[in-house]
Amino acid sequence: MPTISSKGFKMPQSPIRKLVPYAEEAHKQGKTVYYLNIGQPDIKTPAIALDAVKVHSLDILAYSRSEGSEEYRKKIAQYYDRNAISISYEDIIVTTGGSEALLFAFGSIMDEDDEIIIPEPFYANYNGFSTASGINVVPVISKIEDNFALPPIEEFEKLITPKTKAILICNPGNPTGYLYSKEEIKKLASIVKKHDLFLIADEVYREFVYDGVQHYSVLQEPGLEDHAIVVDSVSKRYSMCGARIGYLVSKNKEVIQTALKFAQARLSPPTLAQIASEAALDTPQSYFDDVIDEYVKRRDLLVSELEKIEGVKVARPNGAFYCIAELPIKNSDHFAQWLLESFDYDNNTVMVAPAAGFYSTPGVGQNQIRIAYVLNEDSLRTAVKVLSEALKIYKD
Numbered sequence: 001m002p003t004i005s006s007k008g009f010k011m012p013q014s015p016i017r018k019l020v021p022y023a024e025e026a027h028k029q030g031k032t033v034y035y036l037n038i039g040q041p042d043i044k045t046p047a048i049a050l051d052a053v054k055v056h057s058l059d060i061l062a063y064s065r066s067e068g069s070e071e072y073r074k075k076i077a078q079y080y081d082r083n084a085i086s087i088s089y090e091d092i093i094v095t096t097g098g099s100e101a102l103l104f105a106f107g108s109i110m111d112e113d114d115e116i117i118i119p120e121p122f123y124a125n126y127n128g129f130s131t132a133s134g135i136n137v138v139p140v141i142s143k144i145e146d147n148f149a150l151p152p153i154e155e156f157e158k159l160i161t162p163k164t165k166a167i168l169i170c171n172p173g174n175p176t177g178y179l180y181s182k183e184e185i186k187k188l189a190s191i192v193k194k195h196d197l198f199l200i201a202d203e204v205y206r207e208f209v210y211d212g213v214q215h216y217s218v219l220q221e222p223g224l225e226d227h228a229i230v231v232d233s234v235s236k237r238y239s240m241c242g243a244r245i246g247y248l249v250s251k252n253k254e255v256i257q258t259a260l261k262f263a264q265a266r267l268s269p270p271t272l273a274q275i276a277s278e279a280a281l282d283t284p285q286s287y288f289d290d291v292i293d294e295y296v297k298r299r300d301l302l303v304s305e306l307e308k309i310e311g312v313k314v315a316r317p318n319g320a321f322y323c324i325a326e327l328p329i330k331n332s333d334h335f336a337q338w339l340l341e342s343f344d345y346d347n348n349t350v351m352v353a354p355a356a357g358f359y360s361t362p363g364v365g366q367n368q369i370r371i372a373y374v375l376n377e378d379s380l381r382t383a384v385k386v387l388s389e390a391l392k393i394y395k396d
Contacts, residue, residue: 007131007132007134010131011128011131011132012124012127012128012131012357013357014124014125014128014357015124015333015353015354015355015356015357015358016037016038016124016353016357017038019037019336019337019340019351022337022340022341023035023340023351025340025341026340026341026344026349030347031344031347031348031349032347032348032349033340033348033349033350033351034348034349034350034351034375034379034382034383034386035350035351035375036350036351036352036353036371036372036373036375036383037336037351037352037353037370037372038353038372038374039174039236039320039321039322039372039374040241040372040374041236041239041241041321041374042374042375042376043239043291043294043374044239045238045239045240045280046238046239046280046283046287048279048280048282048283049238049240049243049276049277049279049280049283050276051279052275052276052278052279053272053275053276056272056275058271061271061272062271063267063268063271064094064268064269064271064274065268066093066260066263066264066266066267066268067092067093067094067260067263068092068093068094068095068247068268068269068274069094069274069278070089071278072094072274072277072278073089073090073092073094073247074089075278075281076089076092076094076247076281077089077091077092078281079281080219080249083206083215083217084220085217085219085220087219087249087251090256091249091250091251091256092247092248092249093247093248093249093256093259093260093263094245094246094247094269094274095245095246095247095248095263095269096244096245096246096266096269096270097233097235097244097245097246098202098204098231098232098233098235098246098247099125099129099246100246100266101231101232101233101246101247101248102126102129102200102202102231103129103132103133103262104248104259104262104263105200105229105231105248105255105259106129106130106133106135107133107258107259107262108255108258108259108262109165109166109198109229109255109258110133110135110165110166111135112133112134112135113134113135113136113163114135114136114163114164114165115135115136115137115138115161115163115164115165116130116135116136116137116138116164116165116166116167116168116200117138117139117140117156117159117160117164117166117167117168118137118138118139118140118167118168118169118360119139119140119141119142119148119150119151119169120139120140120141120142120358120359120360120361120364121142121148121175121176121324121355121358121359121365121368121370122139122168122170122173122174122175122358122359122360123170123174123175123202123358124175124353124357124358126168127357127360136163137360138159138164139359139360139361140155140156140159141359141361141364142176142178144313144315144324144326144368147176147178147315147316148173148176148178148315148324149178149184150180150184150187150188153187153188153190153191156188156191157191160195160197164195164197165197165198166192166197166198166199166200166229167188167191167192167197167198167199167200168200168201168202169188169199169200169201169202170201170202170205171185171201171202171203171205171215171319172205172206172208172209172215172317172318172319172320173205173319173320173322174202174205174320174322175322175323175324175353175355175358175370176315176317176322176323176324177299177315177316177317177318177319177320177321177322177323177324178315178317178318178319179209179213179215179318179319180216181213181216182214182216185216185218185221186221188218189218189221189223189224189227192224192227193223193224193227197227198227198228198229198255199218199224199227199228199229200229200230200231201217201218201228201229201230201231202230202231203215203217203218203230203231203232204231204232204233204235204236204237204246205236205319205320205321206232206237207237207288207291207292208236208291208292208295208319208320208321209292209318209319210292210295210296210299210317210318210319211296211318213318213319215319217230218230219249219251225251225252226251226252227252228250228251228252229248229249229250229252229255230248230249230250231246231247231248231249232246232247232248232249233245233246233247234246234277234280236320236321237280238277238280238283240276240277240280243270243273243276243277244269244270244273245269245270245273245274245276245277295321295373297377298321298373298374298375298376298377298380299316299317299321299323299373301377301380301381302323302371302373302380302384303316303323305380305381305384305385306323306325306371306384306387308388309384309387309388309391310328311327311328311391312325312326312327312328312391313325313326314326321372321373321374322370322371322372322373323370323371323373324355324358324368324369324370324371325368325369325371326367326368327367327368327369327391328367328391329367329391329394329396330366330367330396331366331367331396332352332354332355332356332365332366332367332368332369333354333356333366334396335354335369335390335394335396336351336352336353336354336369338394339351339352339390343390343393343394344386345385345386345389345390348382348383348386349386349390350383350386350387350390352369352370352371352387353369353370353371353372354368354369354370355368355369355370356368358370
């Protein structure tokens, strides 16, 4: 019998999506499932983006340029300029979601068995992308006690080897919601310049920062032109997850030229989605002001309610729309499945993402979950009540 690849065996399951069958079964049993597991915003997509697709005048749905249409890339460059980031449209490659941008970055700068250092917990698919690319994740652990701040730079230094090619951060962070400060970015800039590494920043949640703080992009840091690579996406910014449009951005011409070869191999990003995404760039600031106000209310409610539960520790996010909660349990994978299979409170249950899947260090995060606060306040309040009641009777 033919066998699948060793890479296929190593490819991790998504900690976010693997529990879907259990949630579907709970739904069939008549339970109301509150989905705290996935970052699918309930915020409406800007009408300007949807309308652009409805009224397009195309006669043929043809390939676009491999790097994305020039008109769209020029408008993306203008968007960055409005955010105090100076780049040219030639520094941009439009991709099929931020996921493809990350894969292009990995393929462009790393060979098989090379190493990338990532503060953990991190977006779970970084593990999958690394496996698919044949490279090795070297984790540096950030701690809930420190609100998942950047680990001491000395911890990064200890991990650098001749195989190290890059450091990857998510800013603001998924799954922690942590926002790296300008000072922390400067520390990372110093180390990548010292050791001649790349600094990849996943900045897809750039708009979602709270409490009066400012996002500082790696593209704003002087002297990083040859080192900085940004992964970006329209998915969360405009609540357009299904558009599957992202982009890779770098002032390093060799990186862009190399990534373009990967882009050519997959032909082009989707044409209609580019039309919607280009139109979305004209979304008024009032849209984001309202969205941010809503997320701040949800965050404050979620953190406040979680802190009332005995034995629960929660990190306070100041960006994105996720938080990590540490529970008085031993195994969050078992707990998450039990919630869907065996528990309900007034016929309600919740779906959470076990946090171990957001680490690459074995055994870490077993008592943690990631919560996405993408539900309205009433639903969040009910979901946390369900979680509280579940913890009262759950046995490891």
